[in-house]
Amino acid sequence: MKITTALQGAALALAILVTTGCESTKKADALSARLDAVAATANGAKSAADAAGAAAAEAKQTASGAQSTANQALNAANQSQSCCDATNEKMDRMFKRSQAK
Secondary structure (H helix, E strand, O other), X not given: OHHHHHHHHHHXXXXXXXXXXXXXXXXXXXXXXXXXXXXXXXXXXHHHHXXXXXXHHHXXXXXXXXXXXXXXXXXXXXXXXXXXXXXXXXXXXXXXXXXXX
C-alpha cells in the first residue's frame, strides 16, 4: 500500500512538473514573440528615421544651392541698378548742358 501511495504521489508530482514546465514554455514563447514584435517596430522606426535624415540632408543641400542662386541674382540686380543710376546721371548732365546753351 505504501508503495502504491508513493507511486501515486510521484506520478502526481511528475504531472505537476510537466504542466508547470509547459506553462513556462508557453510564457517564454509569448514573451519571445512580443520581443520580436518590439524589435521589428524598432527596426521600422530606425529605417524611417534614416530615410528622414537622408531627405533632410538633401533638402539642406537644395536650400544651399537656392541661397547661392539668390545671392547671385541679388548681386546682378545691384550691378544693374548701379548701371541704371549712372546712366540716369549722365542723361541728367546732358540735359542740363543742352538747357544751359
